[in-house]
Amino acid sequence: xxxxxxxILCRFLKDEGVEYLFGYPGGAVLxxxxxxxxxxxxxxxxxxxxxxxxxxxxxxARSTGKPGVVLVTSGPGATNAVTGIATAYMDSIPMVIIxxxxxxxxxGSDAFQEVDSVGITRPCVKHNFLVKDVKDLAVxxxxxxxxxxxxxxxxxxxxxxxxxxxxxxDYVYPAEVEMRSYxxxxxxxxxxxxxxxxxxxxxxxxxxxxGGGVVLGESSEELRQLVQQLGYPITSTLMGLxxxxxxxxxxxxxxxxxxxxxxxxxxxxxxxxVAIGARFDDRVVGDVKKFCPKAKIIHIDIDPASISKxxxxxxxxxGGVKEVLGELLTxxxxxxxxxxxxxxxxxxxxxxxxxxxxxxxxxxxxxxIKPQMVLETFHKLTNGDAYxxxxxGQHQMFAAQYYPFKDPRHWINSGGLGTMGFGLPAALGAKxxxxxxxxxxxxxxGSIMMCIQELATAKQYGLPVKIISLxxxxxxxxxxWQEFFxxxxxxxxxLEALPDFCxxxxxxxHVGMRIDKPGxxxxxxxxxxxxxDRLVFMDFITDPSENVYPMxxxxxxxxxxxxxxxA
Amino acid sequence: MRHIIAMLMxxxxxxxxxxxxxxxxxxxxxxxLCVAPxxxxxxxxxxxxxxEEDEGIVEQITKQLNKLVDVIKVLDLTEGEHVERAMMLIKxxxxxxxxxxxxxxxxxxxxxxxxxxxxxxxxxxxxxxAKLDAFIDALEPKSILEVVRSGALGIGRGTKSLRI
Ligand SMILES: Cc1ncc(C[n+]2csc(CCOP(=O)(O)OP(=O)(O)O)c2C)c(N)n1
Numbered sequence: 001x002x003x004x005x006x007x008i009l010c011r012f013l014k015d016e017g018v019e020y021l022f023g024y025p026g027g028a029v030l031x032x033x034x035x036x037x038x039x040x041x042x043x044x045x046x047x048x049x050x051x052x053x054x055x056x057x058x059x060x061a062r063s064t065g066k067p068g069v070v071l072v073t074s075g076p077g078a079t080n081a082v083t084g085i086a087t088a089y090m091d092s093i094p095m096v097i098i099x100x101x102x103x104x105x106x107x108g109s110d111a112f113q114e115v116d117s118v119g120i121t122r123p124c125v126k127h128n129f130l131v132k133d134v135k136d137l138a139v140x141x142x143x144x145x146x147x148x149x150x151x152x153x154x155x156x157x158x159x160x161x162x163x164x165x166x167x168x169x170d171y172v173y174p175a176e177v178e179m180r181s182y183x184x185x186x187x188x189x190x191x192x193x194x195x196x197x198x199x200x201x202x203x204x205x206x207x208x209x210x211g212g213g214v215v216l217g218e219s220s221e222e223l224r225q226l227v228q229q230l231g232y233p234i235t236s237t238l239m240g241l242x243x244x245x246x247x248x249x250x251x252x253x254x255x256x257x258x259x260x261x262x263x264x265x266x267x268x269x270x271x272x273x274v275a276i277g278a279r280f281d282d283r284v285v286g287d288v289k290k291f292c293p294k295a296k297i298i299h300i301d302i303d304p305a306s307i308s309k310x311x312x313x314x315x316x317x318x319g320g321v322k323e324v325l326g327e328l329l330t331x332x333x334x335x336x337x338x339x340x341x342x343x344x345x346x347x348x349x350x351x352x353x354x355x356x357x358x359x360x361x362x363x364x365x366x367x368x369i370k371p372q373m374v375l376e377t378f379h380k381l382t383n384g385d386a387y388x389x390x391x392x393g394q395h396q397m398f399a400a401q402y403y404p405f406k407d408p409r410h411w412i413n414s415g416g417l418g419t420m421g422f423g424l425p426a427a428l429g430a431k432x433x434x435x436x437x438x439x440x441x442x443x444x445x446g447s448i449m450m451c452i453q454e455l456a457t458a459k460q461y462g463l464p465v466k467i468i469s470l471x472x473x474x475x476x477x478x479x480x481w482q483e484f485f486x487x488x489x490x491x492x493x494x495l496e497a498l499p500d501f502c503x504x505x506x507x508x509x510h511v512g513m514r515i516d517k518p519g520x521x522x523x524x525x526x527x528x529x530x531x532x533d534r535l536v537f538m539d540f541i542t543d544p545s546e547n548v549y550p551m552x553x554x555x556x557x558x559x560x561x562x563x564x565x566x567a
Numbered sequence: 568m569r570h571i572i573a574m575l576m577x578x579x580x581x582x583x584x585x586x587x588x589x590x591x592x593x594x595x596x597x598x599x600l601c602v603a604p605x606x607x608x609x610x611x612x613x614x615x616x617x618x619e620e621d622e623g624i625v626e627q628i629t630k631q632l633n634k635l636v637d638v639i640k641v642l643d644l645t646e647g648e649h650v651e652r653a654m655m656l657i658k659x660x661x662x663x664x665x666x667x668x669x670x671x672x673x674x675x676x677x678x679x680x681x682x683x684x685x686x687x688x689x690x691x692x693x694x695x696x697a698k699l700d701a702f703i704d705a706l707e708p709k710s711i712l713e714v715v716r717s718g719a720l721g722i723g724r725g726t727k728s729l730r731i
Contacts, residue, residue, distance in 0.1 A: 122585065123588055308623065309627060
């Protein structure tokens with residue numbers, strides 16, 4: 001059947017099973033919008049900024065595992081999307097971003113709203129395509145979805161010139177594509193797996209370090225089984241939270257710059273480290289030279305380039321985390337050797353000693369609202385079941401520390417790029433996917449302003465997310481660094497002229513609440529949660545001097561943490 | 568150490584810029600680069616020479632290249648026995664008695680004189696980089712008018728071959 005490029009695109013999205021398309025119209029995509037108008041298989045969502053579109057698609061993807069799909073126009077539409085594309089790239093989130101382009105004949109002529117979208121996005125996508133012939137459109141779209149969702153996932157851009165959307169070609173849905181240059185490995189090497197198991201079982205002070213790859217690879221169940229069968233302590237990166245139940249005894253908390261004392265000390269002291277779907281990010285590792293000085297390291301990852309990139313490992317296993325953990329479980333079952341129970345008991349004693357420091361305690365008798373208390377209360381009220389999207393700053397670290405996640409895909413945050421403005425649109429994206437669940441956005445008075453316009457999108461589509469703003473009047477995380485490392489020169493971190501957030505929320509048609517007394521926190525949260533069908537903006541006025549502890553300064557080792565001193 | 572990395576990739580617009588972009592984005596060194604389609608017009612072969620002290624970085628380079636979606640195969644030729652060639656075209660001032668002398672020098676280096684004018688020779692020399700350097704060194708610096716050198720090409724010795 002002969003269809004126009006725009007028709008092919010719409011038909012393809014339907015055939016691919018795309019539920020939501022987060023898009024913003026413009027000249028180069030008018031033919032596409034005309035076709036979208038005539039169909040209802042794919043629900044088009046209109047954000048208020050292309051950055052919002054990308055973060056919404058991203059929040060949808062993170063909370064479901066399905067690819068997030070975005071449509072923007074050429075030029076400024078594409079450049080506005082770049083922050084969201086880079087955010088997804090850094091955290092390996094599957095997304096397909098369709099950018100309109102000026103007509104083929106005009107490419108290279110500095111035409112109105114022309115930018116080299118393929119060139120601009122090249123360093124922050126898994127791959128990108130420019131479709132020059134309508135005959136290639138359907139196959140290219142299929143390749144984009146295939147590349148975005150397989151192997152180590154990531155965003156893929158498809159740039160479509162306007163004339164291609166008007167010209168006609170035959171359409172058949174390409175159910176599968178062959179790409180000779182792209183075939184990610186999923187099965188781990190049998191020999192390496194046996195070697196790893198032997199090393200693991202021989203450990204006296206083992207440690208499991210799990211990352212976002214476990215969430216992306218849908219392998220929480222395998223991870224839980226392996227860790228519980230072995231009885232080993234487990235820590236997680238910021239990106240991996242929720243892959244292993246956060247309240248389980250074997251979970252020693254997050255590691256790294258704002259990890260727990262016990263997690264970091266156990267990293268420092270372990271003799272065998274099992275890294276699973278993690279990439280040894282600098283915020284996790286600290287000083288490479290001081291990293292796990294006594295450990296033999298096993299590293300399971302789907303991306304060969306992640307292995308020995310930062311830290312040289314002893315037993316690399318390239319493969320899908322799910323497949324490899326499955327094979328490890330099978331091998332463990334038939335293994336004669338078992339974990340060294342006696343050594344493990346001594347190791348746990350040592351860990352409990354570190355845990356007894358209670359590194360996350362804070363002054364809970366303060367007259368001022370402590371951000372930690374807000375999150376602990378929210379955790380209690382939601383039983384750890386909420387989807388929590390976060391912005392970037394102190395509030396993000398507090399959420400990671402004080403909201404122990406039960407399940408994967410519930411913690412939605414920009415870990416790699418650290419994009420302020422991510423939280424609200426990402427929460428909305430998650431809410432589209434989970435209309436009956438509690439979805440919250442944890443944010444700060446700085447971050448929320450970066451995508452505040454999406455309050456209108458929330459109104460238009462009736463998305464009752466709960467915004468928990470920890471308003472400390474500062475760009476708190478930067479203020480903290482200035483306090484610690486820059487002689488308390490609070491350069492440009494005090495946010496004068498903040499809006500009245502309640503009125504702001506109300507002007508968009510939402511409910512605003514201002515809470516400034518610790519005694520009112522629980523009541524306010526309960527009230528907001530009870531308003532099931534309303535977006536509630538909770539403006540918590542928190543202690544402006546609160547800092548995130550523990551802290552491992554950049555360039556330090558895991559055993560050199562700063563702890564909070566309580567009076 | 569110097570490494571010669573050979574790869575096969577899709578012969579598509581943008582493939583080369585992905586490779587070049589990878590090197591600039593990650594701060595890897597490229598000493599030279601050669602690229603052209605192969606006997607299969609849909610496949611290009613790219614040969615690049617890099618000098619990195621840290622072998623970990625060389626390992627990262629090959630892994631990152633392999634990760635590019637357009638790249639089909641990557642081989643570090645330096646890991647095995649291989650032959651290597653680069654080509655140079657050089658235009659030199661050749662007048663009077665110097666004409667004979669230059670002709671002899673070119674013969675010693677198995678060069679070929681490709682173009683002659685009443686005051687110049689254009690000579691082609693192929694070989695490993697060191698040989699090309701030696702030819703330049705053997706010339707009177709003032710007589711050199713123009714030099715154009717290709718990057719190195721490399722191929723493994725024996726029956727093994729880099730093909731799809
Ligand atoms: C787009 C962007 N710009 C700048 C930064 C640098 N930055 C990191 S945290 C932070 C402060 C965030 O302040 P706020 O949202 O109020 O959160 P708080 O730290 O106070 O909880 C800044 C400016 C960033 N991460 N993202």
